[in-house]
Amino acid sequence: MPSLTVENYLKASVQIATETGSEWISTGQLAEALCVSPGTVTSMLKTLDESGLATYKPYEGVRLTEAGQKLALRMLRRHRIIELFLVNTLDLSWDQVHEEAENMEHAVSDFLIDRIDDYLGHPETDPHGDPIPAANGEMRGTESRPIPLTSCKPGTKIKISRVTNQGTEFLRYLSTQGLEVGAIGFIEELNYDAGIVTTQWGDRTISMGIAAAEQLLVEPLN
Numbered sequence: 471m472p473s474l475t476v477e478n479y480l481k482a483s484v485q486i487a488t489e490t491g492s493e494w495i496s497t498g499q500l501a502e503a504l505c506v507s508p509g510t511v512t513s514m515l516k517t518l519d520e521s522g523l524a525t526y527k528p529y530e531g532v533r534l535t536e537a538g539q540k541l542a543l544r545m546l547r548r549h550r551i552i553e554l555f556l557v558n559t560l561d562l563s564w565d566q567v568h569e570e571a572e573n574m575e576h577a578v579s580d581f582l583i584d585r586i587d588d589y590l591g592h593p594e595t596d597p598h599g600d601p602i603p604a605a606n607g608e609m610r611g612t613e614s615r616p617i618p619l620t621s622c623k624p625g626t627k628i629k630i631s632r633v634t635n636q637g638t639e640f641l642r643y644l645s646t647q648g649l650e651v652g653a654i655g656f657i658e659e660l661n662y663d664a665g666i667v668t669t670q671w672g673d674r675t676i677s678m679g680i681a682a683a684e685q686l687l688v689e690p691l692n
Contacts, residue, residue, distance in 0.1 A: 474576050477545050484542035496531040547603040548575040550596035555586050557597045564597040565641035599632030599651045616687035628688040629654045635685035
């Protein structure tokens with residue numbers, strides 16, 4: 471059985487590959503995602519290569535093999551289904567479920583995950599808008615192609631489809647502002663010189679920094 475660490479590396483790798491659109495992932499990208507040193511990443515990538523779960527090339531990075539991709543999507547499926555289950559059934563907030571899912575995803579069986587998936591009605595996305603892999607590895611919820619809020623022009627009507635920064639503090643900030651997946655608003659002003667985006671959500675006007683706004687993926691509605 472793969473270790474918890476191996477599963478975390480594979481899951482992080484497939485997430486980075488999906489977000490960047492590149493099969494090859496650098497050691498720096500993994501080090502940042504997993505909050506470990508590049509040297510630690512290099513050592514693990516060699517282990518993944520020896521295990522047949524990835525192909526590692528010094529100075530180029532790593533690419534998951536078919537076996538590695540299959541296991542990575544299996545872990546991603548577990549994590550996102552558990553997150554949604556905790557939100558829907560136990561009323562946990564979206565900033566609480568990530569750490570809980572991290573702990574639970576390595577212990578539950580595929581049988582239980584499949585039953586939870588059935589119970590939830592085979593959802594397409596998790597509470598943060600991330601697509602959920604089906605049992606066969608096919609990614610659900612990828613029909614729409616949300617773009618960063620900062621890619622939209624002022625006057626654009628938008629719907630939040632996904633939040634890429636799932637840090638606890640950032641999610642709590644969004645909650646205090648009444649922002650969540652599915653919220654609909656307008657972009658009033660996008661000022662790169664000042665580094666500020668001003669948006670309107672019903673009767674609320676919210677201003678945030680460019681860097682924060684880039685973490686909100688939206689669907690333009692007009």
